[in-house]
Amino acid sequence: MTHHNPTDDRLSTLESRVENLESRFETIERVFSSEIIEKADAHAAACQEDPRQQFEIGDTHDVVISDMEQDYNGKTGVGKIDGVVTFIDPTETEIETGDVATVRITDVKENALEAMALSRS
Known part of the structure; x- marks a missing residue:
């Protein structure tokens, strides 16, 4: 058994x-x-990551314009700088989707950047 x-x-x-x-x-x-x-x-x-720790107002960067959005001020370019969404004011330099633009950061927010297009290439 x-x-x-x-x-x-x-x-x-x-x-x-x-x-x-x-x-x-x-x-x-x-x-x-x-x-x-x-x-x-x-x-x-x-x-x-908080963009406020990585970027300063006045910094310049090259960015690919991935989109153009219509907002209350007119059109705004959208791109990313080091993975951070960046809204680009095209007032001084005309930009279009696909352009590579040199931009100056004008404001650093908690989760995005605002910038002014200086030139495009």
Whole structure:
């Protein structure tokens, strides 16, 4: 007569659960490629950084104009400087989507920059 050992049952159950979790983890790894994870990590880091610590009024930067938006003052260019959304006033220099513009930062907000277009190339 064989003796039934409850420890063997628990061990078998745990091994089965570990295999199931390993399988699920492999599926998750396939779904979330490293590129997606890197983008999510970069976005999370950017959200935690305060642009007021990185930029100063008067700084100049080159920025690609990714969009032109209509606001109460007319059109405003939109781009990013080091990952921070930047709203660009085109009053002094006409800019269009796709242009690379040299801009001067005019205001640094908690989650965005405001700038004036100085020239475009």
